Amino acid sequence: xxxxxxxxxxxxxxxxxxxxxxxxxxxxxxxxxxxxxxxxxxxxxxxxxxxxxxxxxxxxxxxxxxxxxxxxxxxxxxxxxxxxxxxxxxxxxxxxxxxxxxxxxxxxxxx
Amino acid sequence: xxxxxxxxxxxxxxxxxxxxxxxxxxxxxxxxxxxxxxxxxxxxxxxxxxxxxxxxxxxxxxxxxxxxxxxxxxxxxxxxxxxxxxxxxxxxxxxxxxxxxxxxxxxxxxxxx
Numbered sequence: 001x002x003x004x005x006x007x008x009x010x011x012x013x014x015x016x017x018x019x020x021x022x023x024x025x026x027x028x029x030x031x032x033x034x035x036x037x038x039x040x041x042x043x044x045x046x047x048x049x050x051x052x053x054x055x056x057x058x059x060x061x062x063x064x065x066x067x068x069x070x071x072x073x074x075x076x077x078x079x080x081x082x083x084x085x086x087x088x089x090x091x092x093x094x095x096x097x098x099x100x101x102x103x104x105x106x107x108x109x110x111x
Numbered sequence: 112x113x114x115x116x117x118x119x120x121x122x123x124x125x126x127x128x129x130x131x132x133x134x135x136x137x138x139x140x141x142x143x144x145x146x147x148x149x150x151x152x153x154x155x156x157x158x159x160x161x162x163x164x165x166x167x168x169x170x171x172x173x174x175x176x177x178x179x180x181x182x183x184x185x186x187x188x189x190x191x192x193x194x195x196x197x198x199x200x201x202x203x204x205x206x207x208x209x210x211x212x213x214x215x216x217x218x219x220x221x222x223x224x
Contacts, residue, residue: 007184021176032210043215044155086218088155091193097143097162103154 004091006102013109019076019106023089026070031073032092033065038104039085048074079109113138117202117216124187125224130175130189132219137183144185145213146177149199161185162207179207197223 003026015020025033032051036044050056050063050072062075072091074084089102117134124130136142146158157170159177167177174193178186185202199220203213 034212034213041220043218046212046214049212090213096211097205098145098157098160101155 001010004089004100004102005067006087006089006105008109009105009107011104011107013076013079013107015079015081015109017079017109019079019083019107019109021074021089021107022078023072023074023085023091023102024070025072025089025091025100026092027091027100028067028070028090030067030070033063034090034092034099035061035072036073036088036090036101037085038088044088073088079107081109081111083107084109113212113214114204115202115204115216117170117219119219121222122143122177123221123222124192125159127183127191130187130192131219132187132195132221133204134187134201135183136180136204139204141182141204141207143211143213144197145203145205146181146185146187147203149201151198155201165195192223194223197221202208 005024013061035048037047038044046107048061052067053065056063058075084107086104088104090099114137145160147155149155156212161167161179175189199218201218203214205213
């Protein structure tokens with residue numbers, strides 16, 4: 001059973017602080033990794049993709065990947081109330097065509 | 112650019128009634144297509160995926176079925192709905208190449224009475 005694990009939260013963060021979200025995965029053959037943001041009642045929206053070890057930055061978001069530790073994280077800098085949402089980690093396995101999603105981490109940014 | 116359309120946005124159906132949800136993708140060819148269900152407060156459960164016309168893979172046993180009559184059309188169906196079929200149904204697409212992200216439609220919120 002290929003698994004993707006996330007802390008369900010809620011992760012409460014003051015406005016302007018850094019939110020740090022973690023995700024671990026079990027399939028060592030995983031090739032690609034994605035973070036989605038899902039607002040309540042809405043569909044998931046892709047915010048970050050990462051394929052190789054290290055950091056990838058896009059605006060206020062930074063994704064970090066460590067394949068040896070089977071760990072991927074998302075940092076949200078200068079958190080805003082509009083960042084309050086559930087963040088889903090998704091991992092594409094060796095087969096390449098299917099994503100396995102974590103249960104999501106709920107983030108609350110308080111003004 | 113690519114867009115994905117899913118309808119209806121909300122649906123209320125009685126137990127035992129049939130179901131048909133449709134999803135279409137524009138701006139790309141030969142996409143991979145996916146149907147997910149998300150129960151309230153839960154994660155995404157992959158129901159079906161398709162890599163081409165008429166090619167459907169089922170991930171979980173259930174009373175739902177899927178069809179892909181055209182390259183960019185994906186349909187989710189049921190002959191008789193159960194109470195447990197309630198949930199948020201999401202269609203997604205990805206490029207045919209491996210390791211590509213999936214992009215979701217707006218979803219259909221299905222309530223069974």
